[in-house]
Amino acid sequence: MVRNPVRTLFAALLATLLGAAPAFGADKVKIGFITTLSGPAGGIGKDMKQSVELAVEHLGGKMAGLPIEVIFGDDQRKPDVGVQLARQMIKRDKVDFVSGIIWSNIMLAVAPVVTGEGVIMVGTNAGPHQLAGEMCNKRFFTTSWQNDSTPEAMGKHLQDLGLNDVYLIAPNYAAGKDMLTGFKRYFKGRIAAEVYTKLGQQDYQAELSQLRAKNPKAVFVFLPGGMGIQFLKQYSQAGLRGQIPLYSVYTVDELSLPAVRHAALGQFETRYWSPDLDVPANKKFVSAYKKKYGTLPSFYGAQSYDGIMLINSAVVAVKGNLKDQKGMIAAMEKANYPSTRGKYSYNVNHFPIQNYYLLKAVTGPDGPAGIPVMQIQETVFKNHKDSYYKKCKMK
Amino acid sequence: MNATLVVEQVLNGLQFGVMLFLMAAGLTLVFGIMNLVNLAHGSMYMVGAYLAVAATQWTGSYIAGIALALLGTLAVGVITEVVALRSLYERDHLDQVLATFGLILIFNELIAIVWGRAALFSDIPQALSGHIELFTNLRYPVYRLAIIVVGLLVALLLWYVVSRTRLGMLIRAGASNRTMVSALGVNIRLLYTAVFGFGAALAGLAGLMAGPIYAVQPGMGELILIQVFVVIVIGGIGSIRGALAGAVIVGMVDTMGRAFLKPLLGVLISPTAAESAGPALASMLIYLLMAVVLALRPEGLFPARGH
Numbered sequence: 001m002v003r004n005p006v007r008t009l010f011a012a013l014l015a016t017l018l019g020a021a022p023a024f025g026a027d028k029v030k031i032g033f034i035t036t037l038s039g040p041a042g043g044i045g046k047d048m049k050q051s052v053e054l055a056v057e058h059l060g061g062k063m064a065g066l067p068i069e070v071i072f073g074d075d076q077r078k079p080d081v082g083v084q085l086a087r088q089m090i091k092r093d094k095v096d097f098v099s100g101i102i103w104s105n106i107m108l109a110v111a112p113v114v115t116g117e118g119v120i121m122v123g124t125n126a127g128p129h130q131l132a133g134e135m136c137n138k139r140f141f142t143t144s145w146q147n148d149s150t151p152e153a154m155g156k157h158l159q160d161l162g163l164n165d166v167y168l169i170a171p172n173y174a175a176g177k178d179m180l181t182g183f184k185r186y187f188k189g190r191i192a193a194e195v196y197t198k199l200g201q202q203d204y205q206a207e208l209s210q211l212r213a214k215n216p217k218a219v220f221v222f223l224p225g226g227m228g229i230q231f232l233k234q235y236s237q238a239g240l241r242g243q244i245p246l247y248s249v250y251t252v253d254e255l256s257l258p259a260v261r262h263a264a265l266g267q268f269e270t271r272y273w274s275p276d277l278d279v280p281a282n283k284k285f286v287s288a289y290k291k292k293y294g295t296l297p298s299f300y301g302a303q304s305y306d307g308i309m310l311i312n313s314a315v316v317a318v319k320g321n322l323k324d325q326k327g328m329i330a331a332m333e334k335a336n337y338p339s340t341r342g343k344y345s346y347n348v349n350h351f352p353i354q355n356y357y358l359l360k361a362v363t364g365p366d367g368p369a370g371i372p373v374m375q376i377q378e379t380v381f382k383n384h385k386d387s388y389y390k391k392c393k394m395k
Numbered sequence: 396m397n398a399t400l401v402v403e404q405v406l407n408g409l410q411f412g413v414m415l416f417l418m419a420a421g422l423t424l425v426f427g428i429m430n431l432v433n434l435a436h437g438s439m440y441m442v443g444a445y446l447a448v449a450a451t452q453w454t455g456s457y458i459a460g461i462a463l464a465l466l467g468t469l470a471v472g473v474i475t476e477v478v479a480l481r482s483l484y485e486r487d488h489l490d491q492v493l494a495t496f497g498l499i500l501i502f503n504e505l506i507a508i509v510w511g512r513a514a515l516f517s518d519i520p521q522a523l524s525g526h527i528e529l530f531t532n533l534r535y536p537v538y539r540l541a542i543i544v545v546g547l548l549v550a551l552l553l554w555y556v557v558s559r560t561r562l563g564m565l566i567r568a569g570a571s572n573r574t575m576v577s578a579l580g581v582n583i584r585l586l587y588t589a590v591f592g593f594g595a596a597l598a599g600l601a602g603l604m605a606g607p608i609y610a611v612q613p614g615m616g617e618l619i620l621i622q623v624f625v626v627i628v629i630g631g632i633g634s635i636r637g638a639l640a641g642a643v644i645v646g647m648v649d650t651m652g653r654a655f656l657k658p659l660l661g662v663l664i665s666p667t668a669a670e671s672a673g674p675a676l677a678s679m680l681i682y683l684l685m686a687v688v689l690a691l692r693p694e695g696l697f698p699a700r701g702h
Contacts, residue, residue, distance in 0.1 A: 039503075040614040042512040172674045196674035197653070202609045202618055205407045205539065206653045213400045226610035229514050234608055237519060237536050239526055259514035259610060 029063045029315055029322065030071065031308070032089030034082055034100040034110065037074035040226060043255050044102055044300050045074070048124065050293050051285075051301035052099075055308035058288070063312045064320035070308075071095065077102075079109035086110045090117045096322050097122060099307045102300070104128040104147060104175060108135075115139040120314075120328065124307040125300055127351065129178070133391035136349040139325075141332050143306040143339075144299075145272055146351050146386035147175065148182030150249045153270035153356035153380040154220060155186030158247065160380075164190040167216035167244075169207065171227060172196035179222035179249060185387065192216040197223075204231050208238045220247045228252065229259050236263035252361055254298040258371050265372050267361040272352075273299050273341045274359050274376050281309075281338035296373070302340040313337035347385055349392035356381040399532045404654045405647070410539045412646025413546025417601035418619060419626040419638040420553055421594025427633015427699050428569040429587050431480060432488050434495040436598055436623070437616025438502035443468045443599025444606040444615065445506055448517040457520040464603040465596050472595020476588050484587075503613045514612040542604050549597070550639050557635050566590060570633045570699045622649075625681050629688045631695025640697055645681050652680040 033052055035045035049072055056068050071093055073085035082101065089095045098114045099122040101107045107126035114121040115137040123131075123142035131137075132146045158166060168183065168191060170176035176196060184191075192214050195207060211219065219240075223231045228251035235241055247268045254275065257264055275286050275296050285305050289297040297305075310332055317331030318324040333346050344354040357376045364373040422436045446467040451460035479498060483491050519538045526534040557563035565586055568576045577583040602616075609615065622645060630641025657673030664672070688696065 040512070040612055042507065042613075043514075046512065172678065194670070198674075198678040200618055202605075202615075203411055205410070206404060206650045209400060209403045209407060210654055213397070226514060226612055226615070229610035229612075230608070237524070237538065237608065239534070239536075255513055259516050259612075261516050261518070 027066065028069050029066045029311075029320075030069050030093060030095040030097075031311060032071050032073060032086065032093065032095040032098045033304075034073045034075050034085050034089075034098065034106075035304075036077045036102050037072070038076055041077055041102065044298075047255060047298050047301040048100060048102070048304040051289065051297055051305040052308055054285070054289055054292060055305045058284070059308070059312055063315040064318075066315070066320050073100075075101070075106055077106070079106045082106040082110045083113055086114050087117075090114065090119055095119065097311050099311070100124055100304065101126050107131065111135075111137070111140055118325075120325065120332075122307045122311060122332075124303040127386075129386075129388045132349050132351050132386050133388035134393075136389075136392035136394055138329055138350075138394055141310065141346070141350045143310055143352070144303045145354070146388060147178055148185070148388075149356065149381075149384060149386050150270050150272070151179045151182035151222065152186050152387070153358075153384070154247055154249055154268075155183040157268075157270060157358055157380045158218060158220065159187045159189065162189070163218050165192040165217040166190070167192045167211055167214060167219045168194045168221070169211075169219065169231075170196060170222040171199040171201070173199050176222060182387075183220060183249075197227075201227060202230055204234050205238070208234060208240065211244075212238070212240065216244060218245050218247060221251055222249050224250045225256075229256050232256075232260045232263045232267070241266060252374070253300075254296045254374070255300075257361065257373070258295070261371060262368060264361045265363065265368075268377075269359045269361075269374065270356055270380055271299060271359055271374075272354050272356050273302050274357060274374050276373070276375055277341065277357075279340065279342040282340040282342070285340045306337075306339050306341070309337045309339065310335070345383075347389045348394055349386070349389040350394075351386050351389065353383050353385050355379055356384055400654075402529075403533055403535065404650055406535060406539070406543070407654075408647035408650035409643065410543050410546075410646070411650055412643040413543050413550075414601055414605065415619070415623055415626050415646055416546055416639050416642035417549060417597050417604075418623040419630065419642050420549075420635060421597040422623055423627040423630065423633055423635065423638045424566065424570075424590050425594050426627065428566060428573070428590055429484055430573075431484060432491045432495065433480070434492060434620070435475070435498035435502065436594070437618075437620035438499055439468050439472055439595040439598035439616070440602035440605070440619060441502065441506060441613070441616040442471050443602030444517075444609075444611045445510060445515070445602075446599070447603035447606055448515050448611055449510070451517070461603060464599050468599025468602070469592045469596040472599075473588055473592040475595070476591040480591070481584075481587075499617065502616075507613045512613060514610040517606040517611050519607040538607065545600075545604065549600070553635050562589075567699075622681065625685050627695075628685055629695060631698035633699035634695070634697050637695050637697035637699070641695070644684070644696075648684055649677075649681050652677040656680070 035048045037045040061068055075082035086098055097120050101123055102125045104126040108128050111121050120139045125144050127142055127144055127146040168180050170180050252264050252267045252269050313336050314328035314331040318327040335344055335346050344352045347353050358378050358380050359374040360377050361372040362375045364371050425431050425433050443464045447460040447464035450463035451457055483494055523538045523541050525537055527537050528534050626641040626645050630637030656677045657669050660669035660673050
C-alpha cells in the first residue's frame with residue numbers, strides 16, 4: 001500500500017493534538033481478554049479468541065463510537081500467570097474491562113484482583129460457586145453459568161425419566177466432585193456406583209469392565225477435554241454404546257466432536273446453549289463463525305461473543321463515558337443485548353437466570369462418517385437460578 | 396467379584412503393561428547405554444500417533460499408516476539424536492533434563508502448528524474392530540487383544556536381538572562399559588544413533604497403536620511418560636528384561652488397583668472411608684510400589700549387569 005505522506009503527517013499531527021487533550025474523555029474501549037492459548041487446552045482459547053474477534057467485527061470495531069481494542073493474554077492454564085496478566089492489563093494497558101477465563105481455579109485468583117482494582121470483570125466461562133455466593137461482587141458479571149447448574153439439569157432430566165441404578169464417573173479433583181454433587185442435588189434415584197478416576201487418565205478399560213459387570217440402567221459422566229474423547233471412544237469400542245445410555249456434561253462439544261465422531265452418536269448432554277438454538281443473534285453468530293473459520297463454534301465461543309456484546313450494551317448505555325462505572329453496572333444488570341442464548345436476566349449475584357436444554361449428538365450434514373452435531377431435544381429448566389445466590393450479599 | 400471379571404481385568408492390565416513396555420524398552424536402552432535421560436521420549440510416541448493418523452488419512456490404508464509411523468519416528472529419532480542429543484552425553488543429567496524438556500516443548504508446538512491444537516480423529520481399522528468371545532461371558536475387544544499380541548511379539552524379538560545377535564552383544568557391552576567397547580574398535584557413535592532411532596520407532600509403535608483408543612493431541616506423550624519412568628525404575632535401568640517385568644507389574648498393579656482396591660478397602664475399613672481413600676490410593680499405587688522397590692532394591696528388580 002502506498003501511503004500519502006501528506007495525509008500521514010496530517011494524521012500524526014491530529015493524533016498528537018488528541019493525545020495532548022485527554023480532557024475529551026476516553027478515546028478507546030480497552031478490553032483485556034484472558035484465556036488459555038497454549039498447551040492441550042489451547043483449542044478452547046482459540047475458539048474464544050475467534051469469537052471475540054467476530055464480535056468486534058460485528059460491532060464494526062466500535063462501541064458508542066469509540067474504537068475497540070482487545071488485548072489477549074495467554075494464562076497457560078496457571079493461576080499465577082492469570083493474575084500477572086490481569087495486573088499488567090490494568091496497570092500498564094489501563095484496560096476498562098477484563099474478560100475471559102476458562103478455569104475455575106484461575107477465575108478464583110483473578111476475579112478478586114480485578115474487582116479489587118476497581119475494574120469490571122466479565123467472566124465468559126468458569127463459574128465457581130464462591131463467586132456466585134459469598135465472594136460475589138458488584139463489578140463481577142458472567143455470561144456463562146454457575147458450574148453446578150449444568151449437572152443439576154442432567155440430574156433433573158434423569159429424575160424426570162424415573163431412572164434408577166445410575167453409574168457416575170468423574171475425575172478425582174474439586175470440579176469432578178462438584179459436578180456429581182450438582183447432579184445429586186436433583187437426582188434422587190438409586191446410584192449404582194460413584195467412581196472417581198485419575199485426572200488426565202487415558203485408559204478407562206478397567207472402569208468399563210467394572211461398569212459392565214454392574215449392568216447399570218444409565219451412565220452419567222463428567223470427563224472434560226481429552227479424557228472425554230478417550231472415554232467415548234473406549235465406551236463405544238467396548239460395545240456399550242447402544243446397550244447402556246450415556247449422559248454427560250462438559251464432555252461432548254463442538255471441539256471434541258470432530259475427534260470422536262461416530263463414537264459420540266446418541267450422547268446426551270445438558271447445556272444452556274446449542275448451535276441449533278433458534279434465536280436470531282445465535283443464527284447470525286453461528287453462520288458467521290462457520291463462514292469465517294470453517295467450523296462450528298462451541299459454547300465457549302458463544303459465551304465469549306456474548307461477553308463482548310454485554311460490554312457493548314454497557315458502553316452504549318453510558319454513551320461512551322467510561323468513567324461512569326455505576327451506570328455501566330446498572331446497564332449490564334439489565335442484560336439488554338441480543339444474546340446468542342436469547343433473552344435472559346441477571347440474578348442478584350450477576351449470574352444468568354436462564355434455560356437449560358437437553359442436547360443429543362446426532363448425525364451431521366456429512367452423514368454417519370462425518371462430524372455429528374448437537375441438537376436440542378427439550379427444555380429441562382426454564383429460567384433456572386443457581387443454587388448459591390442466596391449466600392450472596394452484594395455490596 | 397466373579398472370575399470372569401478378574402480374567403478380564405488381568406487382560407486389561409496386560410494390555411496396559413504391554414503398551415508401557417514398548418515405551419519403556421526404548422527409554423531404558425537409551426538411559427542404560429548412553430546414560431542419557433530422555434524426557435522427549437514421549438514426543439516420539441506423539442509423533443508416531445500423528446504420522447499414523449495422517450498417513451492413514453492421505454492413503455486410506457491403515458498399513459501405510461503403520462509403515463509411515465514406524466519409518467517416520469525412526470527418522471525423527473535419528474535426526475534428533477544427531478542434531479540435538481549427541482553433545483549431551485558427557486554433560487550431567489540436569490543439563491540433559493533441561494535440553495530434552497526443551498525438545499518436548501518444541502515437538503508439541505511443531506505438532507500444534509502442523510495439525511492444530513484440537514484432537515485428531517482416529518479410528519480402529521475395520522478388520523480389528525468388534526469383539527471376540529474368549530469363553531462364555533467374556534467378550535474382549537479384538538483391538539486390545541491385537542495390542543497384547545504385538546507387544547509380546549516385540550518383546551520376543553527384542554529378547555532375540557539383545558541376547559542372540561552381534562548388535563545385541565554390542566548393546567549389552569555398551570550398557571556395561573562404554574569406554575571399553577569403544578576402545579575395542581566399535582563405532583560407538585553409530586551404535587548410539589541406531590539404538591536411539593530404534594527406541595524412537597518403538598515409542599512410535601506404541602503411539603500408533605494408542606491413536607485409535609486415546610486422544611491424539613499435542614502433549615499426549617507426557618501423560619504416559621511418567622508411568623514409563625516408574626516402569627524402568629522398578630525394572631532396573633538399562634535392562635530389557637526389567638522393562639518387560641516392570642511394565643507388566645505396573646500395568647497389572649494400576650489396573651487391579653483401579654478395579655478392586657475400593658471394594659477391597661470397603662471390606663477392611665468402612666465403606667464410606669473406602670469411598671474417598673480408594674480412588675486416591677489407587678492412583679498412588681504404582682508410585683508406592685516404586686518407593687518400596689527403591690527402598691529394598693535400589694538397582695531395580697532386574698538390573699543390567701556390570702554397573
